[in-house]
Amino acid sequence: MIRQNFSTLLVNSVMRYATEKYLHLQLSECTTLPKPNPKKVQDKSYLLYMHIPFCATLCTYCSFNRFLFQEDKAKLYFENLRKEMQMVKNLGYDFSEVYVGGGTTSIMPDELCKTLDLAKSLFSIQQVSCESDPNHLQREVLEQFKGRIDRLSVGVQSFDDGILKKIGRYEKFGSGEETYKKLEAAIGILPILNVDLIFNFPNQTQEMLAKDLEIIRSLKPNQLTTYPLMSSPSVKSLIKRSIGEVDLQNEARLYAQILETLSSDFIPLSSWAFSHKGSEIFDEYVVNNDEYVGIGSGSFSFIGGTLYVNTFSLKTYAQRIQSGKMGVVRERKYSKKAQLQYRLMVELFGGEANIERFWTLYGVNLEKALFKEITFLCLSGNIFKKNNAYYPTQKGKYLFLSMMKEFYIGMDRVREESRAMLKEEDM
Ligand SMILES: C[S@@+](CC[C@H](N)C(=O)[O-])C[C@H]1O[C@@H](n2cnc3c(N)ncnc32)[C@H](O)[C@@H]1O
Numbered sequence: 001m002i003r004q005n006f007s008t009l010l011v012n013s014v015m016r017y018a019t020e021k022y023l024h025l026q027l028s029e030c031t032t033l034p035k036p037n038p039k040k041v042q043d044k045s046y047l048l049y050m051h052i053p054f055c056a057t058l059c060t061y062c063s064f065n066r067f068l069f070q071e072d073k074a075k076l077y078f079e080n081l082r083k084e085m086q087m088v089k090n091l092g093y094d095f096s097e098v099y100v101g102g103g104t105t106s107i108m109p110d111e112l113c114k115t116l117d118l119a120k121s122l123f124s125i126q127q128v129s130c131e132s133d134p135n136h137l138q139r140e141v142l143e144q145f146k147g148r149i150d151r152l153s154v155g156v157q158s159f160d161d162g163i164l165k166k167i168g169r170y171e172k173f174g175s176g177e178e179t180y181k182k183l184e185a186a187i188g189i190l191p192i193l194n195v196d197l198i199f200n201f202p203n204q205t206q207e208m209l210a211k212d213l214e215i216i217r218s219l220k221p222n223q224l225t226t227y228p229l230m231s232s233p234s235v236k237s238l239i240k241r242s243i244g245e246v247d248l249q250n251e252a253r254l255y256a257q258i259l260e261t262l263s264s265d266f267i268p269l270s271s272w273a274f275s276h277k278g279s280e281i282f283d284e285y286v287v288n289n290d291e292y293v294g295i296g297s298g299s300f301s302f303i304g305g306t307l308y309v310n311t312f313s314l315k316t317y318a319q320r321i322q323s324g325k326m327g328v329v330r331e332r333k334y335s336k337k338a339q340l341q342y343r344l345m346v347e348l349f350g351g352e353a354n355i356e357r358f359w360t361l362y363g364v365n366l367e368k369a370l371f372k373e374i375t376f377l378c379l380s381g382n383i384f385k386k387n388n389a390y391y392p393t394q395k396g397k398y399l400f401l402s403m404m405k406e407f408y409i410g411m412d413r414v415r416e417e418s419r420a421m422l423k424e425e426d427m
């Protein structure tokens, strides 16, 4: 049964401790990222992440790195992003996948297309994923994205007008019904359309969630991502004031309802992502790429056991790029053990920790290297072994969802630390 119990509480406090300890980053002296590992370049196993930190309006609950859109700043930003991409090319990297995250990546469609075209000319890109919102689904925009974007992820959050009003999205993006119509017209234009929903808004009942899920079942998007509301430090008090207090028991109940309702029409891709049974599978990038290169303000890179974070200041970002430096300003090197623990969490979040894969990627015997972790997870009923791999139980799926949530909240702490130092002219 899925509920907040001893193991979820224990693991979440361990996660909180670990993210506080491990996501404490030092200032970096680097002017550039390190060169790639040639074997990984050959295998195309790095992912390219690009960040577009602009939105037309800012949502109160959102803890992602974003600034209010200003055309001149955004245009300059895209130019610098392309310069940083060229620096990555000069270091010798190659990629088959690019993930463009935001903000609202499609806020300047022409600039986005120009940047994606450059990525395709520099690297062996085969899959492009971008995040967008319901206001950027016009047919002409999607036609422009055809052949350039394979997966477009649209933030919907809920179709419930009461919730949309409380989170300030009703006025910005329209009612649930209007959003449904925009999505209905958009599905099928690009290969994959993903819808993001958030669950466990304060006072969200099972009936309210049931309506959201029914709408999704009739809409049939290719993919659905259901995030639990993350009350990160930067947005905690705003969420409390505008919507109310987050209830974790309700989170567990609503998550069980999601798994149950979606099981007939969707295949799980991870604890929170689902692919519609009739659609092509598009892998979860967080799960499949253990090393990634991030470009743009506030992006993260993980290379050779070190996490690098780019500056969150738009002004510093522009200055660094103009002077031939990359955006990285902070870093942290991790022990092999810490890397393995992180990978175990991510792989189980993705539905499977494979013993052979661990051997191939990290040269370790998973069961020996993480004996204590595996034993605890098995004894507490969160994972089970079948053939050569470990899989989460239903209860385990919830555990890995809440661990990933804690990890995102930890990342938000890094953002908060960095953004707290920003002055008016940095934004
Ligand atoms: C970076 S946003 C980009 C989406 C797009 N800008 C929009 O709002 O339509 C990606 C997704 O993160 C999720 N998200 C943002 N803040 C969140 C929070 N505090 N808790 C849970 N999910 C959140 C939302 O589902 C959102 O669609």
Ligand code: SF4
Pocket: 054, 055, 057, 058, 059, 062, 063, 064, 066, 102, 103, 104, 133, 155
């Ligand atoms: S949810 Fe989307 S539109 Fe709202 S602030 Fe976050 S990134 Fe921007």
